[in-house]
Amino acid sequence: MFAPLANLEFRALWLTEALSVAGDQLTRVALAILVYDRTGNAMYAAGIYALTFLPALAGGLGLSHLADRYRRRTLMVWCSAGQALLVGLMAIPNMPLIALFVLVIGVPLLQSPAVAAQNATTREILPDDDLYLRSQDLRGITTNTTMLVGLGGGGLLVGWLGTSTALAIDAATFVVATLLVHRYVEDRPPASTEKxxxxxxxxxxxxxxxxxxxxxxxxxxxxxxxxxxxxxxxxxxxxxxxxxxxxxxxxxxxxxxxxxxxxxxxxxxxxxxxxxxxxxxxxxxxxxxxxxxxxxxxxxxxxxxxxxxxxxxxxxxxxxxxxxxxxxxxxxxxxxxxxxxxxxxxxxxxxxxxxxxxxxxxxxxxxxxxxxxxxxxxxxxxxxxxxxxxxxxxxxSASAQEAPAAKRESAAKQAS
Structure with missing residues (x-):
């Protein structure tokens, strides 16, 4: 299962995804605690948590095709950089709640085309079916383990570090992801020649x-x-x-x-x-x-x-x-x-x-x-x-391709 990690590009994408998922769990917990502490309103706390998921629905359907129209590495780099900026702004102490809600909507919107580009790129760099399936196994285990640990220990970590520091850490994970993708993933041309x-x-x-x-x-x-x-x-x-x-x-x-x-x-x-x-x-x-x-x-x-x-x-x-x-x-x-x-x-x-x-x-x-x-x-x-x-x-199809070759071989033998 760890064989795909021998590929440098996949290793960078795998680490990028792990960092992103870990940071996301930390951010969800931090925002819920931050909003509840400032408002005392459970509905607002649940609302800010839901907003970390809902925009991904619109982004997944409306923005994922950008991974086919543009260079996938470039798209991942710009989306990660944008997420780092938005989460970094959230980390500013006493950020107005309305601004927090707007910023929260922007992060998953940027994440959708980045995830689509990462998913498509992984298949490109691992053309072998067996190796590719094992890479998906590794991704699945890593993602679910990170989510499980993140949601379980996120509250304790946020309580220890504080919400602003927790958000700053998430912003830093996006910065690292940006650098990893830019440095180690090949800059391939757009997958589609049509819009x-x-x-x-x-x-x-x-x-x-x-x-x-x-x-x-x-x-x-x-x-x-x-x-x-x-x-x-x-x-x-x-x-x-x-x-x-x-x-x-x-x-x-x-x-x-x-x-x-x-x-x-x-x-x-x-x-x-x-x-x-x-x-x-x-x-x-x-x-x-x-x-x-x-x-x-x-x-x-x-x-x-x-x-x-x-x-x-x-x-x-x-x-x-x-x-x-x-x-x-x-x-x-x-x-x-x-x-x-x-x-x-x-x-x-x-x-x-x-x-x-x-x-x-x-x-x-x-x-x-x-x-x-x-x-x-x-x-x-x-x-x-x-x-x-x-x-x-x-x-x-394989038999049809083999038939002409067999005929040519037979004719060559007869001629000989």
Missing amino acids: TSWLDGARWVFGDRKVRILVTLSWLVGLAVIPEGLAAPLAKEIGAPSGAVGLLLAADPLGFIVGTFAISHFVPAALRARLIGVLATSALGVLTLFILKPTLVLALVLLFVAGFVGAYQVTVMGIFNTLVPNEIRGGAFGAARTGLRVAQALGIAAGGALAQGIGSSATTIAIGGALGVLIAVPATVAWSHARREGEDTAAA
Whole structure:
């Protein structure tokens, strides 16, 4: 799994992403604490936290195609520099709240095209399929571990350093990221020779059958994430102490980290594509067992297992980036990523509404899992057919190319 780190460009991009994710978690916690301390208003504190996510939806769909129109290294450098400036301004003591809200909107907007450019560049610098999939495993483990540690220890760190210092540290991570990308990533020409729009990526995602099936399997995370939104009421329902909420929130991402490592270490790249549907169905199927109203220990085990098999998401996005042409990869990734975020938001909102209506978080999680299985099973069958058709087409193409060569060899022998 660490083999991709031998590539200097990937090493720089991997470290850049790790720094960015760590800084983002620190900033989210710092802003929530800062706004609440200054206003005493929980709604404002939650609002500033939500604003660190919401603009990424618009940016992912509307700005990611810039990664295809312009030089990707240049785009990453300018976006990182811009984020460093915006977060640096947030770190100024006594910054007016209205200014903070505006600055918070700007950071994720700049992040969207940068992430699309980074994602597309990674596929360019690692053309080998197996090596590329392992690079995505490493990214997935690093990102989720950093988020888990960041959200868990961010409050303690901000309390120790202070909000302004914490924000200044995040600004510094963007400065380092800017320097790393500029120094170690090759300055390639734009991927597309035509002026692409945000619609081009979406058209490709929904126009290609195999990609459409992959996106469907990926967006099922909108149902798998329901337990995250119901962690607090679930803990109360199963008779667990309030401190168990953190454990319930950590079980799934911890399972995801372990599952990603296990898949990367034990499952060959060729087999991973065949297992996508099975793992997706299993990830939702595990959640149906919440109908049994589990104890805290069993609930933690179920969420861990769901996260473990849910690690198929890394393979899905790896294959997605392989199927999408380089010249449209940024915009297509933005469309897929935006859909993923929307699915998560809608899933959590719908789960909360259903739990309130029926009065049971455990039953709601089970219903979400059952609905996911109903979607995953036909999608798995469709993916199996599409994959086999692709393999047959590739085999036929290879045979067609070999036939003329065989005829030429036979003619040469006869002439001899």
